[in-house]
Amino acid sequence: MMGNPLKLGIMSEEVFMRRAIELAERGRHRVMPNPLVGCVLVRGGEIIAEGWHDHLGGLHAEQMAIADAEAKGVATQGSTAYVTLEPCNHFGRTPPCTEALLWAGVKRVVIGANDPNPTVRGGGAEALEDEGITVETGLLSAECSAQMDEFLHWCEHRRPHVLLKAAIDAHGRVDCDPNAPAQRFSSAEALDIVHQLRAESMAVLVGVKTVIRDDPSLTVRGPDIGPREAPLRVVIDPSGRIPDACRLMTDGEAPTMLIHAEAFEASSASDAAHVERVVLAAESGEIPVARILDFLGDRGIQSLMIEGGPDTWARFLTAGLVDRAHLCQSPVELSGSGDTFGEADLEAAGLHKINSLEVSEDTISHWS
Numbered sequence: 001m002m003g004n005p006l007k008l009g010i011m012s013e014e015v016f017m018r019r020a021i022e023l024a025e026r027g028r029h030r031v032m033p034n035p036l037v038g039c040v041l042v043r044g045g046e047i048i049a050e051g052w053h054d055h056l057g058g059l060h061a062e063q064m065a066i067a068d069a070e071a072k073g074v075a076t077q078g079s080t081a082y083v084t085l086e087p088c089n090h091f092g093r094t095p096p097c098t099e100a101l102l103w104a105g106v107k108r109v110v111i112g113a114n115d116p117n118p119t120v121r122g123g124g125a126e127a128l129e130d131e132g133i134t135v136e137t138g139l140l141s142a143e144c145s146a147q148m149d150e151f152l153h154w155c156e157h158r159r160p161h162v163l164l165k166a167a168i169d170a171h172g173r174v175d176c177d178p179n180a181p182a183q184r185f186s187s188a189e190a191l192d193i194v195h196q197l198r199a200e201s202m203a204v205l206v207g208v209k210t211v212i213r214d215d216p217s218l219t220v221r222g223p224d225i226g227p228r229e230a231p232l233r234v235v236i237d238p239s240g241r242i243p244d245a246c247r248l249m250t251d252g253e254a255p256t257m258l259i260h261a262e263a264f265e266a267s268s269a270s271d272a273a274h275v276e277r278v279v280l281a282a283e284s285g286e287i288p289v290a291r292i293l294d295f296l297g298d299r300g301i302q303s304l305m306i307e308g309g310p311d312t313w314a315r316f317l318t319a320g321l322v323d324r325a326h327l328c329q330s331p332v333e334l335s336g337s338g339d340t341f342g343e344a345d346l347e348a349a350g351l352h353k354i355n356s357l358e359v360s361e362d363t364i365s366h367w368s
Contacts, residue, residue, distance in 0.1 A: 013139060016082040017112055017140045018143075019040050020040050020083060020112070021038055021147060023051070024052050029224065030054065030056065030226030030228060032056065032202050032303075033202065034053060035085055036053065036148050037060065037148075038050075038053075039061035039062045039083040040081070040082050041069060041081055041104075042079060042080045043080070048074045048076070048079060051064030051066070051067070056226060060100075061083060061097075062081060066100055076105055078106075080109070082139070084147065085111070085112065085113050086111050086137070087111075087125075087128070090123070101128065101133070106133065108135075109135050109136070112137075112145075116156060117155050150302045154301075154302035158294070158298065159293040159321075160302055160304035161302065162316065162322050163324045163325070163326060164313055164317070165307050169185055169332050169334040170332060172329075172342040173339070174338065174341050178336070185334065186330055189362075190360065195221050197305055198231055199231075200305075201304060201305040202232065204218045204234065204304075205234040205307065206218065207236050207308065207311055208237035209311065210308040211242055212243060214308075215246050216247065217248070217253070229254075232254070232301065233257070234259065234292075234296070235256070236292065237258050237260055240258075249271070255276065256274055256276070257275075257278060258275065259278050259287060259292060259295075261280070261282035261286075263282070286315075290319060309339075314345070324366070326364065328362050351367040351368060353365055
């Protein structure tokens with residue numbers, strides 16, 4: 001819980017909501033599939049209590065703020081709650097936040113973003129108004145929505161928000177001579193950022209060629225993801241070529257999903273408990289990426305990170321189904337003349353560079 005009430009004096013309402021946005025960030029990596037949410041309770045122009053959704057299964061932001069006030073012996077009656085997302089009005093892992101606000105005697109609720117989740121759809125605000133609480137919506141709505149972009153995207157489209165991550169050498173190559181062992185060329189600092197991106201994703205996807213070539217583990221190392229399940233590892237493998245002895249099949253550190261084409265016949269060998277095989281309809285031997293996204297969306301996957309390889313990147317880009325991209329270019333020069341990839345491919349798909357920064361000796365650019 002928080003310490004003494006934050007003495008900020010009389011402030012604009014935007015300051016209170018910005019503080020709620022700041023608090024919400026404390027749950028990053030840990031709350032999926034729930035959205036990031038922050039809340040502050042204000043009375044007499046001062047913040048008297050704060051809360052945020054810290055981890056999956058933990059208190060919601062409004063509930064934590066009320067508990068914070070109780071722990072400090074601060075009365076909540078007559079206060080105003082500033083919350084980044086419309087309070088829930090249904091029973092899930094916790095009771096409805098609307099009931100908590102009513103119990104606390106909050107007289108006014110200021111909401112940043114409305115909740116498009118079908119289980120809510122305005123029900124929280126309406127329930128509060130029905131009990132005589134003043135409700136105002138839309139304060140810093142764009143900022144609040146941006147913070148929970150993946151959640152809102154899934155609610156609207158029922159498909160995961162797609163992030164493409166690519167690493168290339170000085171000349172745009174993505175691999176060395178295919179007859180030589182695979183070579184990792186990004187800096188350690190750039191790899192740390194990749195693990196941050198994995199931690200922000202509910203699933204990580206590769207094509208089977210990447211598994212055969214690199215034998216990746218696709219796990220999160222470093223960031224604390226709390227009690228939520230590790231990101232699902234998804235492999236597009238139409239004809240069932242994945243090696244039985246690869247890491248994705250043998251280690252149960254994270255779940256693995258293999259997506260096969262409808263003509264695939266599973267072998268008689270039994271898979272480990274963490275492995276799931278899914279069969280989807282194919283067209284000309286390929287499974288349409290839109291069909292894959294629809295399937296993952298139906299499974300509740302809100303955010304998907306595509307890690308490789310070039311053929312998989314090209315299919316998602318050509319389909320116009322990449323929302324963001326993370327491109328890391330190293331000064332290393334690989335041998336051979338393999339596949340190349342670069343900014344031109346992202347621009348051709350309609351993505352625009354947002355920024356570029358130097359990380360160790362690598363250049364990382366972000367696209368949207």
